[in-house]
Ligand SMILES: Cc1ncc(COP(=O)(O)OP(=O)(O)O)c(N)n1
Ligand SMILES: Cc1ncsc1CCOP(=O)(O)O
């Protein structure tokens with residue numbers, strides 16, 4: 330159970346908060362949230378042991394908790410000025426800053442500013458309501474900001490032409506775009522990007538993604554390919570492994586011989602050098618890897634994501650697939666984020682739609698595979714379910730029997 334306590338002055342927002350909590354309940358997106366109000370000046374949110382506050386446009390300089398600036402009077406500050414300010418102030422959220430052609434939301438992430446941008450801001454009260462609700466449901470800040478903008482737009486559209494979404498935002502058109510070098514307006518906006526713009530990556534065959542074992546040796550890759558696995562990944566985390574390059578060359582050759590999709594985790598330079606089928610990279614790698622070199626070499630790219638904003642950011646790079654995780658607790662990798670669960674996964678898959686193939690990963694075994702598959706994802710990536718199976722061949726057979734599409738993927742979010 331978490332709680333959301335509003336100051337008296339914000340109680341009119343309850344008419345927006347309550348339907349959102351009902352939608353979160355319907356789609357089982359988090360714990361129950363109790364709502365209250367008080368004479369405090371701040372919005373107070375408690376989630377398990379974590380307690381924090383939020384204040385909109387405070388007069389005084391010193392408040393604890395997030396400080397949200399969402400009321401703007403011309404002349405507006407410049408985007409670059411706000412980018413620099415937010416980079417210095419971890420608790421500052423710049424919300425709906427008007428720009429020449431739209432509006433921008435900016436927040437702090439690990440010493441820098443991140444942003445989403447769109448052309449129509451939507452309605453401000455639903456935007457505030459979603460920000461608070463998403464935080465109370467324990468979405469990370471970047472997802473709360475992103476959802477808030479999508480909901481503001483959905484609400485506004487539904488009141489203008491009846492075609493928007495007043496419940497939980499789902500369709501991609503409502504969501505803002507992550508501001509990266511690939512956004513055609515980034516430069517005109519004055520937004521400084523670390524990454525370079527990149528062309529779309531080569532396609533992967535989604536039909537071959539269904540079962541996607543991730544393993545830590547060339548021996549395992551070859552064993553799986555011999556057993557008919559169509560997509561796999563070599564994931565060697567030891568940078569000092571003296572056999573790394575030899576194993577990489579071995580799996581690339583084996584993948585070609587079997588006409589299989591063999592991805593390499595992390596080691597993109599060696600992947601480019603030896604002309605691998607594809608590379609899998611994490612969010613942090615996006616800041617350092619040379620995506621242009623990977624794309625120009627014709628390699629496929631899979632990207633890890635852990636929530637709404639990261640999905641929107643990944644989409645900007647037009648990867649070959651988007652991985653969504655971790656879905657369930659896992660002991661294979663230490664995860665900084667929380668398990669997403671199948672219900673959030675269903676929404677992420679729906680958001681991505683047909684734009685990119687999707688792969689779910691993290692804690693998936695045979696007993697959980699069916700409900701993951703029903704979300705409509707194109708692939709299920711597993712480590713222990715195969716590598717620790719008593720009989721890996723039997724495990725592959727069991728997965729393969731399950732991971733078949735008999736009919737068009739049902740939309741799990743429409744299920745009552
Ligand atoms: C299919 C797939 N999805 C996610 C990951 C995780 O990648 P990353 O976030 O880069 O973490 P490491 O695997 O490098 O620890 C993956 N490897 N494959
Ligand atoms: C590499 C990785 N990335 C997110 S979860 C994960 C590990 C998944 O392993 P398992 O299938 O054993 O839970």
Ligand SMILES: [Mg+2]
Pocket residue numbers: 594595609610611614
């Ligand atoms: Mg990685």
